[in-house]
Amino acid sequence: MKLIIIGPQGSGKGTQAKLISEKYNIPHISTGDIFRENIREQTDLGKTAQEYINRGELVPDNITNALVHSRLSTQDCFKGFILDGFPRNIEQAKALERLVNVDKVIYLELAENVAVSRISSRRVCESCGMVYSALHDDVTKGCTKCGGKLMIRDDDTPDAVRNRLALFRQQTKPLVEYYAQKNILINVNGDGSIERVFVDIIHGLS
Ligand code: AMP
Numbered sequence: 001m002k003l004i005i006i007g008p009q010g011s012g013k014g015t016q017a018k019l020i021s022e023k024y025n026i027p028h029i030s031t032g033d034i035f036r037e038n039i040r041e042q043t044d045l046g047k048t049a050q051e052y053i054n055r056g057e058l059v060p061d062n063i064t065n066a067l068v069h070s071r072l073s074t075q076d077c078f079k080g081f082i083l084d085g086f087p088r089n090i091e092q093a094k095a096l097e098r099l100v101n102v103d104k105v106i107y108l109e110l111a112e113n114v115a116v117s118r119i120s121s122r123r124v125c126e127s128c129g130m131v132y133s134a135l136h137d138d139v140t141k142g143c144t145k146c147g148g149k150l151m152i153r154d155d156d157t158p159d160a161v162r163n164r165l166a167l168f169r170q171q172t173k174p175l176v177e178y179y180a181q182k183n184i185l186i187n188v189n190g191d192g193s194i195e196r197v198f199v200d201i202i203h204g205l206s
Contacts, residue, residue, distance in 0.1 A: 001026055001080035002100055003205075004087070006175055007108030008168045009161065010118035011190040012197060014131060016108065017084035019198050026080040029071055031064060033085075033129060054154050056163030058088060058171070065095040072099055089171040093178060105179040106201055108190035112165055119161050123150040 001024050007013040014030060021028035035053060038046030045067070052059045068086050071077065083102075087093040096102065110118075121134035127148030132139050139150050155164065179185040186204035190197055 001082075001205075002103045003080070003082040004102055004105045004179075005082060005084050005108065006105060006172060006179075007190055008110055008112065008115045008172075009164050010115035010122070011108040011110040012118075012194065013084050013108055013190075015194055016106075016197060016201060017082045019194075020082050020201065023202070024080065024082075026082055027076050028082050028084060029068070029077070029086070030084040031059075031067065031086040031088075034067060034071070035059065036129065054160065056155055056160030056167070058167060061089070061091050061095070064088075065092060068092075068096065069099060087175060088167075090174060090178060093175055102184065104184050104186055104205060105175075106186045106188055106204065107176050107179075108188050108197070110190040114191055115165060116161060119156055120158075122153065122156055124153050125149070126151045 003020065003026075005013045005017050005020070014033075017028045017030065020026075035046070035049045039050050039053070040046070045063070048063065049059045058064075064086065068083075072081065083096075087096050118133065118135070123132045123134060123137075123139045124130070125132075125143035125146065125148040128143060128146045130143050130145045130148075132143075132150060142149055155161075176185065186201070188197060188200045188204060192200075
């Protein structure tokens with residue numbers, strides 16, 4: 001199963017990708033998570049990516065494509081994977097096509113005002129990266145998984161969020177039509193509970 005999940009920031013694609021990865025026993029590959037891990041560890045890649053990410057801009061395609069190429073070349077990806085946050089534009093989609101054939105693309109639809117409200121309540125564990133929502137979770141006590149401190153992501157500031165949603169509209173949304181034409185698109189309403197959305201995704205995949 002070679003899958004992609006697309007959706008605006010706040011649509012819950014990271015959460016759903018993790019559930020899909022567990023159900024089908026395939027690796028969850030989030031380019032955003034890989035960049036954040038590299039920033040935490042202050043690698044060369046992390047230092048380069050950090051400036052773009054904090055401004056809410058995309059990391060240049062040549063850097064991101066090389067990262068995905070290297071990750072997809074590892075053996076755990078041969079039987080399948082779920083890509084989250086990649087591709088983000090048509091150029092990246094074409095680079096991906098040169099590497100593998102994707103089976104299905106899940107599009108999580110969400111109105112922009114709902115996305116903004118979800119992003120502004122997002123909290124992330126600074127140690128393990130686990131994501132919480134101040135709308136549903138008790139975020140006053142720290143990470144329930146590792147005890148780490150919960151932070152607001154550096155790129156969840158109002159300016160960066162506006163930039164990222166505009167980028168989604170301009171660069172990523174055209175991918176929906178692109179994959180619909182290839183007959184591999186599954187449309188899912190992202191404005192529901194985690195469980196409801198997951199059921200709809202599994203239904204779409206079967
Ligand atoms: P995400 O966690 O998917 O929202 O990604 C966080 C940030 O990482 C994005 O706002 C971009 O700056 C960068 N990023 C993640 N994936 C990509 C990608 N496919 N292409 C370019 N930049 C990316």
